[in-house]
Amino acid sequence: MIATENLENLLLEISIRYGYDFTQYSRASLQRRVASFVAKERIHNFAELRHRIMNDGHYFTLFVEEVTVNVTEMFRDANFYKALRSTVLPVLATYPFIRIWHAGCSTGEEVYSMAILLKEAGLLQKSLLYATDINQTVVEKARSGLFSMQTMQQNSENYIKAGGQGEFSAYYSANYNLARFDESLSSRMVFSTHNLVSDASFNEFQLILCRNVLIYFDKDLQNKVLETMDKSLDSLGFLALGSKESIRFSPIDKQYIQIDNKEKIWRKTI
Amino acid sequence: MAQNDLNKVPQLIIIGGSSGSLEATFAILSVLKPSFELPIVLILHRNNVADNGLVNLLSMKTHLQVKEADEKDQIEPGWLYIAPPDYHLLLETDGSISLDASEKVHYSRPSIDVSFETAAVAYGKDLYAILLSGANADGAQGLARIKENGGTVIVQDPKEAFVPYMPEKAMELITVDYVLDAANIAALLNELTS
Numbered sequence A: 001m002i003a004t005e006n007l008e009n010l011l012l013e014i015s016i017r018y019g020y021d022f023t024q025y026s027r028a029s030l031q032r033r034v035a036s037f038v039a040k041e042r043i044h045n046f047a048e049l050r051h052r053i054m055n056d057g058h059y060f061t062l063f064v065e066e067v068t069v070n071v072t073e074m075f076r077d078a079n080f081y082k083a084l085r086s087t088v089l090p091v092l093a094t095y096p097f098i099r100i101w102h103a104g105c106s107t108g109e110e111v112y113s114m115a116i117l118l119k120e121a122g123l124l125q126k127s128l129l130y131a132t133d134i135n136q137t138v139v140e141k142a143r144s145g146l147f148s149m150q151t152m153q154q155n156s157e158n159y160i161k162a163g164g165q166g167e168f169s170a171y172y173s174a175n176y177n178l179a180r181f182d183e184s185l186s187s188r189m190v191f192s193t194h195n196l197v198s199d200a201s202f203n204e205f206q207l208i209l210c211r212n213v214l215i216y217f218d219k220d221l222q223n224k225v226l227e228t229m230d231k232s233l234d235s236l237g238f239l240a241l242g243s244k245e246s247i248r249f250s251p252i253d254k255q256y257i258q259i260d261n262k263e264k265i266w267r268k269t270i
Numbered sequence B: 001m002a003q004n005d006l007n008k009v010p011q012l013i014i015i016g017g018s019s020g021s022l023e024a025t026f027a028i029l030s031v032l033k034p035s036f037e038l039p040i041v042l043i044l045h046r047n048n049v050a051d052n053g054l055v056n057l058l059s060m061k062t063h064l065q066v067k068e069a070d071e072k073d074q075i076e077p078g079w080l081y082i083a084p085p086d087y088h089l090l091l092e093t094d095g096s097i098s099l100d101a102s103e104k105v106h107y108s109r110p111s112i113d114v115s116f117e118t119a120a121v122a123y124g125k126d127l128y129a130i131l132l133s134g135a136n137a138d139g140a141q142g143l144a145r146i147k148e149n150g151g152t153v154i155v156q157d158p159k160e161a162f163v164p165y166m167p168e169k170a171m172e173l174i175t176v177d178y179v180l181d182a183a184n185i186a187a188l189l190n191e192l193t194s
């Protein structure tokens, strides 16, 4: 483990040198990630860690890949997707054009899940899905539309639990170890890196998903990011968070109502 | 065995368990004295079912208030926090709880090691950790870290444990402070606050 003081200094230096500010990330998780980076890279001491990160941009990229948690799956939380299908999509259907933002999209499983949902509701052709993440490597992976075949069993089960209406395997073609997802899905997606800590909102959306990202931030940063979301959301738009996240303690709470008392989906009331 | 000074009152009790640990958990919680107010964090391996059943079940067994932990919960006396399914529960040095959806550890999320290791750092010697029945090696490494940081470690007596593997694994790795059956774990906890 890295001494607390050393970690704090390193985060400050990284912020100045690279413009990536991790100083408001939850510490216990960050400590674990840094410790596992140090072990994987066989780094002997803090001085070595600091030296390599500060003097080698590629090495810093590796560091970012390790400290951000990218675990995800398709149709994660079946009931959440059911609620989207039954409550949110019918409203979106009434708009001439639908813009959705996946903030913290990781390797893209959530985006493909959403595209499948839209396709089954007959809405995909008038939708655009913007998918962003701080981690460039996962964004590139998401853009490729390629996923490991090993995860398809689980994804398929999730799809069925989430009320999928078709045959999940119809959405991809298997090629050895890889599942290549249909271009009809990816043609409606726009991928880009975007840092929720420092980058501004960039569009107006009817639905924003930011799931399992806020849990890594301290309260102030959570509030700041929620304000960015709020600014990026059309009036009467929807905001969806992860199953253990909430807007309850943030100033934007007043302008939102939770549309479903179990799932973490809120609707802007103004 | 008990080299630790019983006079020091810990700030947190943390309990980990896997298969067969629910009975032991009930046995411990149900005999805690009404005056027992130390906060407890409970990490049980569950099969990803996001049910409130466990909160209700445990509420019937204890005078402590029971809740499934939310991220940023500030740990308060008189409360029992349960790790939510499919998240790791981490203890912060400011006395709050963080959740994390990172990779499984020992095929488990929540993982007992993750919670124990972060608790070791956050609470040092002010921590009592209890490892119960289970068929998994999760928890042993975490107990070792707690020990290193001056905390007190207790395992359920493998003779009593429904599945002895988990406490045995810990006993292979470190010298634990106490090996006790559920009734005596409860007695020990009761003594802490008397």
Ligand SMILES: C[S@@+](CC[C@H](N)C(=O)[O-])C[C@H]1O[C@@H](n2cnc3c(N)ncnc32)[C@H](O)[C@@H]1O
Residues within 6 Å of the ligand: A068, A069, A070, A071, A072, A073, A076, A103, A104, A105, A106, A107, A110, A132, A133, A134, A135, A138, A194, A195, A196, A197, A210, A211, A212, A213, A216, A242, B101
């Ligand atoms: C656990 S994943 C969530 C993936 C997906 N939304 C889900 O719920 O399955 C969290 C993602 O947030 C990203 N992230 C962390 N900090 C970020 C930041 N400051 N800006 C944008 N994305 C960030 C990570 O790179 C990671 O891919």
